Amino acid sequence: MAQKSVGYTVKVPGFEGPLDLLVTLAHQGRVDLATIPLADVTQDFLARTRDSLDLNEATEALWMLAALVEMKAKLLLPKAPPSEPLPETGESDLPEKLEERLAEYRQFRDAAEALRALEDLQQRIFVRPLAGEPADLLLEGVTLDDLFRAFETVLTRARRNRAAEVEDEPVRVADRKAAILEALAGAPQGVEFTRLFGRRVSAVFIVVTFLALLELIKEHKVRAQQAGPLSPIMLAAVTV
Amino acid sequence: MSTRQEGVAPPTAVAEGDADGALRELAGAVESILLVAGGPVPVEKLAEALGAHRVAVAQAVRYLQQRTHVTGLLIQAVAGGYQLGTRPEHAEAVRQFLQNQHSDSLTRGALETLAIIAYRQPATRGDVEQIRGVRSDWHIERLLEHQLIREMGRRATVGRPMLFGTTELFLRYFGLNDLAELPPMGTRGVQTLLDAAR
Numbered sequence: 147m148a149q150k151s152v153g154y155t156v157k158v159p160g161f162e163g164p165l166d167l168l169v170t171l172a173h174q175g176r177v178d179l180a181t182i183p184l185a186d187v188t189q190d191f192l193a194r195t196r197d198s199l200d201l202n203e204a205t206e207a208l209w210m211l212a213a214l215v216e217m218k219a220k221l222l223l224p225k226a227p228p229s230e231p232l233p234e235t236g237e238s239d240l241p242e243k244l245e246e247r248l249a250e251y252r253q254f255r256d257a258a259e260a261l262r263a264l265e266d267l268q269q270r271i272f273v274r275p276l277a278g279e280p281a282d283l284l285l286e287g288v289t290l291d292d293l294f295r296a297f298e299t300v301l302t303r304a305r306r307n308r309a310a311e312v313e314d315e316p317v318r319v320a321d322r323k324a325a326i327l328e329a330l331a332g333a334p335q336g337v338e339f340t341r342l343f344g345r346r347v348s349a350v351f352i353v354v355t356f357l358a359l360l361e362l363i364k365e366h367k368v369r370a371q372q373a374g375p376l377s378p379i380m381l382a383a384v385t386v
Numbered sequence: 387m388s389t390r391q392e393g394v395a396p397p398t399a400v401a402e403g404d405a406d407g408a409l410r411e412l413a414g415a416v417e418s419i420l421l422v423a424g425g426p427v428p429v430e431k432l433a434e435a436l437g438a439h440r441v442a443v444a445q446a447v448r449y450l451q452q453r454t455h456v457t458g459l460l461i462q463a464v465a466g467g468y469q470l471g472t473r474p475e476h477a478e479a480v481r482q483f484l485q486n487q488h489s490d491s492l493t494r495g496a497l498e499t500l501a502i503i504a505y506r507q508p509a510t511r512g513d514v515e516q517i518r519g520v521r522s523d524w525h526i527e528r529l530l531e532h533q534l535i536r537e538m539g540r541r542a543t544v545g546r547p548m549l550f551g552t553t554e555l556f557l558r559y560f561g562l563n564d565l566a567e568l569p570p571m572g573t574r575g576v577q578t579l580l581d582a583a584r
Binding site: 266 | 421423424425460462469470471472473474475477480484490491492493494495496497498500501502504505516517518519520521524525559560561562568569571
């Protein structure tokens with residue numbers, strides 16, 4: 147039915163294979179990141195997310211890309227000379243140590259594969275959900291895609307308005323969560339999605355507010371509803 | 387061959403063909419409890435509810451497990467209890483009915499991280515990263531969020547790093563009865579487990 151996730155693959159001059167392999171090899175110094183065009187890898191990734199978006203995979207890929215950029219940045223910066231000369235004796239057994247570590251890693255990789263087989267089987271066995279188990283998110287008639295589209299609309303509008311691009315104050319998710327809850331507390335009939343963001347606000351403010359909203363939905367504190375495909379997305383506080 | 391005196395003498399093994407009325411009745415009661423429970427029920431709890439000896443309960447479960455040709459359900463020993471679920475061969479039908487797409491699987495990186503924590507527990511972020519060779523914060527956060535791992539205090543070394551271990555949900559997620567059921571490390575153990583899962 148659904149395809150097993152295979153992760154993002156990279157195809158650039160100098161490397162071809164899964165993204166997580168690139169991260170591992172780069173970390174072990176077996177691939178020279180200086181020769182890998184990370185901008186191309188990122189462009190490729192972005193292009194692919196436009197076709198189809200698996201949120202889990204996309205987030206992980208994004209995280210790995212960030213790790214690669216960080217590694218490459220460190221690589222390109224001039225290094226301070228080592229404060230002490232390296233001990234001479236340890237060098238001869240270095241390949242052995244590396245081999246040992248790889249062998250250990252392979253064992254765990256195999257174990258992970260075994261867990262995958264168990265996961266596959268267990269996902270084909272359905273049990274009655276336990277009371278109090280995290281149930282489905284509180285989205286009624288709204289898909290995650292709908293939410294993202296609404297978010298994009300708000301963001302595009304802000305860019306058009308050329309609102310202040312730099313915030314004076316840092317915007318915090320925790321603060322925005324509190325502000326959203328406050329706004330919803332005063333509106334039992336719900337608040338329209340676009341009204342959460344205000345008029346002249348920066349892109350950072352919008353992104354952080356959206357993240358805050360997603361967290362509130364995940365924590366089952368806010369419910370998102372949409373009466374029909376063209377109706378506005380309404381948000382309401384969950385009353386327990 | 388009978389369980390007339392429930393709770394007194396452990397009954398002897400009963401082959402499926404000559405299961406007597408008492409065993410069938412006990413089995414039916416066990417099945418009913420497992421249905422309403424949803425999650426795993428420890429054998430002690432079943433025995434207590436049914437006023438039966440735990441050996442008799444275990445025998446009733448075995449009887450239920452052998453009736454594969456007459457039921458779409460199965461009983462697994464999971465997280466220290468018995469759990470009633472649907473048989474994997476009916477997964478497509480159930481999904482169709484629930485309008486349920488394939489559940490999210492863990493990503494490869496998350497599974498590797500989880501494997502290291504499961505075998506080495508309690509383990510720190512540093513333990514995981516030492517073996518995987520890459521930073522693993524992201525995966526650890528996701529696993530905590532999914533409640534497959536939990537914080538287990540701090541290690542008494544420099545920096546007092548947080549220790550992680552697996553949860554009860556971890557056992558249920560992978561259909562394991564306890565941590566001893568993790569496949570032994572090394573290829574052969576893994577292969578045994580893969581064969582068993584098929």
